[in-house]
Amino acid sequence: MSESIIAKKSFEFAISIVNFYKKFSLEKKEFILSKQILRSGTSVGANVREALNAQSRMDFIHKLSISQKESDETIYWLELLFATDYISQDEFNSLKNPALEILKMIRSIIITTKSKNS
Template sequence: MGRPNPLKEKSFAFAIQIVNTYKHLVSEKKEFVMSKQLLRSGTAIGALYREAEQAESKADFIHKLGIAQKECNETLYWLELLHASSFLAIQEFERLHKNATELIKLITRIIVSSKNNKPNN
């Protein structure tokens, strides 16, 4: 097995949490609109990282991670809105918000590091 990859592992684990939260929101809370947005943005983070792994260039890698960063920020928005409108309990909100915040910080560090190591910078 290869080296540990925190972003790959954390984004996949987060996607599973988002899928489970989506299932709960739909079945228990009967919330279909915001939960679908949360599902889309929350699972896109890991998918975009997987795309970035196969980037054609350093610039393409940075671009794809930038989109993942935006999706993570959007996920934070949907989490905040779902909590503020009483669809997410405080414990679930805090857990998901903490994990999304960790992801966005990790993605940001990788983008900054990649830009600093980019040739002709």
């Protein structure tokens, strides 16, 4: 059950990131940071999807671990954009809050899966 929820949330987050990228790159004319957040933000859901099709429990954990790293990287780029006044507090919160929720969910799934492995 958790995996389908995380797949849905990470896909919705990827949509938000793509829309953010489109608007941000057009309005701010900033392409380096915006591409970084586009890559990491969409990679979260892609790796969750790969995890759901894992060949083993260890492969599942590995793919989710990549997704966890990408989630954290996305939060880093958001924090950087906010700290350098590229985005407003509202824009920051609207993306950081779901990113944190996804990150916590992924960590929980990894911990639960690992404990079943022992």
